[in-house]
Amino acid sequence: MKDKLQALRDKLFGKGGEEGLSSFRSLFERFRDLLDANNDVLALIADMGDKLSGDYVFDTRYLENTASELEVLVRRIIDDLNVITGDRYPELNEAFERIRREVRAEMDDDCWRRQQDLVVPLERADLDRIELVGGKMGTLGEVRSRLGLRVPPGFVVTTTAYRAFISQDGVADFLSRAFADLEAGAGVEEMSRRIRSYLAGARLPEKLDIAIVRAASRMAASGYRFFAVRSSAVEEDGCRSFAGQYRSYLQVPVSQLGERYKDVVASLFTPEAIVYRGEHGLAHNDSAMAVGFLAMVDPEVSGVLYSRDPEAGEQPVMLVSAAWGLARTVVDGSSGTDFYRLDRDGDRPGRVIERRIAKKETEVRPRESTGERQQAVPEDRQARPCLTPERLERLSEVGEQLEAYFRSPQDVEWCFDGQDVPIILQSRPLRVRTRERIDPARVAEAVRAHAVLMEDAGMVACRGIGAGRVTKVLADDDFDRFQRGAVLVARSSSPKLSRLIPLCAAIVTDIGTPTGHMATVAREYRVPTLVDTGRATEILEEGMEVTVDAEEQVIYKGVVKKLLHFQTLVDQPFADAREFRVLRRLLKRISPLYLTDPKARSFSAENCRTYHDITRFCHEMAVKEFIDFHLRGGPWRRIPTHRLELAVPLGLVVIDIGGGIREDVGKRVVKPEHIVSRPLRALLDGLCAEGVWRTRPVDIDFRSFMSSFTKMSHLDTMDPGEAQNLAVISRDYMNVNLRLGYHFNMIDALMSDNRNDNYVYFRFMGGVTDAVRRSRRARFLAEVLAQHDYLVEVKGDLVVARVRKIRKAMMHDSLVMVGRLLGFARQLDVLMKSDETVARYVREFLDDEASARSALQKQGGNA
Amino acid sequence: MTEPLKVLVLDDEPIVGSRIKPSLERAGYEVEVMTDSQQAMARIRDVRFDIVVTDFKMSRVSGLDLLQAQKRLWPDTEVIIITGYATMETARQAAECGVFDFIPKPFRLRDLKEVIGRAAEQVRGRKD
Secondary structure (H helix, E strand, C coil), rough: CHHHHHHHHHHHHHHCHHHHHHHHHHHHHHHHHHHHHHHHHHHHHHHHHHHCCCCCEHHHHHHHHHHHHHHHHHHHHHHHHHHHCCCCCCCCHHHHHHHHHHHHHHHHHHHHCCCCCCEEEEHHHHHHHHHHHHHHHHHHHHHHHCCCCEEECCCCCHHHHHHHHHHCCCCHHHHHHHHHHHHHCCCHHHHHHHHHHHHHHHCCCCHHHHHHHHHHHHHHCCCCCCEEEEEECCCCCCCCCCHHCCCEEEEEEEEEEHHHHHHHHHHHHHHHHHHHHHHHHCCCCCCEEEEEEEEECCCCCCEEECCEEEEEHHHHHEEEEEEEEHHHHHHHHCCCCEEEEEEECCCCCEEEEEEEEECEEEEEECCCCEEEEEEEECHHHCCCCCCCCCHHHHHHHHHHHHHHHHHCEEEEEECCCCCCCEEEEEEECCCCCCCCCCCHHHHHHHCCCCCCCECCCCEEEECCEEEEEEEEECCCHHCCCCCCCCCCEEEEEEEEHHHHHHHHEEEEEEEECCCCCCHHHHHHHCCCCCCCCCHHHHHCCCCCEEEEEEEECCEEEEECHHHHHHHHHHHCCCHHCCHHHHHHHHHHHHCCCCCCCCCCCCCCCCCCCCCCHHHHHHHHHHHHHHCCCCCCCCCHHHHHHHEEECCCCEEEEEEEEECCECCCCCCCCHHHEEEEHHHHHHHHHHCCCCCCCCCCCCCHHHHHHHCCCCCCCCCCCCCHCCCEEEEEEECCCEEEEEEECCCCEEEEECCCCCCHEEEEEEEEEEECCHHHHHHHHHHHHHHHHHHCCEEEEECEEEEEEECCHHHHHHHHHHHHHHHHHHHHHCCHHHCCCCCCCHHHHHHHHHHHHHHHHHHHHHHHHHH | CCCCCEEHHHHHHCCHHHHHHHHHHHHCCEEEEECHHHHHHHHHHHHHEEEEEEEEECCCHHHHHHHHHHHHHHHCCCCEEEEEECCCCHHHHHHCCCCEEEEEEEEEEHHHHHHHHHHHHHHHHHHC
């Protein structure tokens, strides 16, 4: 193996050589290693995202192994950069250590015990951090941020705050004695009373008191004077059997928030809770309480929605109970309650099948000062239904959405203020029984009764089952006619479809990848998605009812109810599994790119927040180092560094490590005709060929060249004078690194007389430009390269293409083509306005190329 | 309708069994999930499973031990090993003990089902 590597090196750089050159070579090896490791990191990140599709079975070991692999790779990248630069970036080691600790902590079940946040805004609460914000608030946060439904504004006082409260001097001692007494068999009623009164009288830690008041005051400044203070316990046994039993308070003024907080926390120790834990072998120490503070709503009407009939889960109905004012009367039955049974099927979901309108003599409303009061309902409203058909329809939509997202029947607390859009106060799993047993084995039978439209269809981007009417979205005006609950069918998995995703029952595309941007969004909204099915747009007819089974990769004609019931009533929602939550948390620490602008002051080692940031930073600095190589003293002084003068503004710095530039050229600036490196010469032939820059030959400057790749106008501040790209060459070899705005293009090629050694490796990585263009461009590149016999992989915004073991003449043609491709691609941002244009420009590129080739042949023939 | 085949899924990480079970049930298998390999050793003595899917590296009894025991008790049962650490040596040992197939972790559910489908054909072929 070693010998082979050495042989390759010799081939690339020639044998022996002077001291400076050999040192350079070893540095360049490190550079290539850095590029490889960088690539591996991005591929691993893409794979991790793919695992969220639910199509894979993975376990904790996978998470640990992947984290370890990433550590090794990122470490290697940092070492490479520090070797290349002579240890110029020691801060990277600290950044790495910090991130590594954070990543490791996310895998630790106790990570939330080390969280610092006392208060989290509701919009940032999610179930990935259920240990921090509790089930109720985590759910409500997702209802708002993912489903876009109305929830009251608010904030969550976390379990970290709870721990700070109960671990204070005195409190901790008191509790541990109390728990010991309970263990020893002390009376539950008595102990419960003592603990609750102790906690109600204890002082809040000053930090916590301030945090609550500050968060509440900020809301008060926007006019929210009263709060609902709601328990959000962390499920102690993984199910929510008890979590609903804790206390909540309504209409609490800012001045009383601290007191009510303590009361809610103390409700962890009601006699019922103590007994429950005892019966289930749970330690009192392990329970924790987050508390939600939501802006108080003074509702016209409130109630409860069951997305299924708890006694007959398979029936297509929803149940709604409603009363004037606050929901208390609905829950405790202290006054009359309207009851509705709604149809879930048919063309008009939400249609009333049955209704019982009660006489509602009293209602509960928030008191002006604090708390609630019961009051008489004016006579004319007593017998009036408290929900209009419009509002019932809205409620049934919300029920469908919540059930589809959480993939289980839901028990929803809601209310209406003046508007016809319901406000969601709580959503939790509803236990249902089914009248007929849903036997999974029978599902297969039921399925057989339906015609199969597509089988073995594509790849799963998000696992699940969804049914609805086919709506094809092929042109821009299709977007507006898309209706909630439809099955979206599209040519490609364009990120542009993202805004429709929350409305979809399922998604099917002809082309696309499970690692693309759209797939990520589909997973976020948990919409069953099949990509790369080939011919869905041809086979599925507009308006046709279909069931998309993104588990077995089958599409059935009609709605297969048994399958949908299976998913909602039997199957466990995988996305809520601990491993999936951990993976999502890991990705948040690993994958986002915060260092986006190399010219910004914040583009520094200290500011790296994720592994992706570190790799991005190292890549940038390594390239820069080689570009500035001639500035370094010592033995490297003699490495010839040249600026290549080109008709096109590429800003290319060329380092010749052996026979790549004509020997009689000694100057800093060289022209294309001085290049004798075979691969670079071929690339330049393509790039500089007449016509490649045809469309805008006069006003082309580097800036517009770049923006054709990026178009991120506010970030796209690169100055043409500063454009610097790098080519390291020898007679048979080139490694070209282009940073074009926020995208990276690397072409590494060996072109010798021995076809077995020959290869072209092409890599294109997107940076921060908008995802729509990124994916179109990636698809364009991938299709063109595939047409030229490249083996192409697209992972997210990374395009990797390889071709190897081809004859020298073919290598030449291949590299000329790549050169043309670079030239052609500059037009893309302006022109690729829709997905359809991708195919058109692929054709245009191929046609241009063919005519250029035939012109060349003709020329050859004439000569 | 033919009697459904009995499948045992054994892995000490609960998520593995809980993901596999509904997927196999949908395909018409009768599935039992276990996470404790020692208990599984006892269970296979009492129940004749047609197919066993087991993790390789487990805390008490290894997948290889289970494979051997299973084959001794019920030679017709097909055993599929799922593992994150397949070496040539383990593969060779398992092959000698009559393993039906190896599946590296992580795997796609459909890939597992495909292998189980092939094992099921074998089992049914012998039953007929």
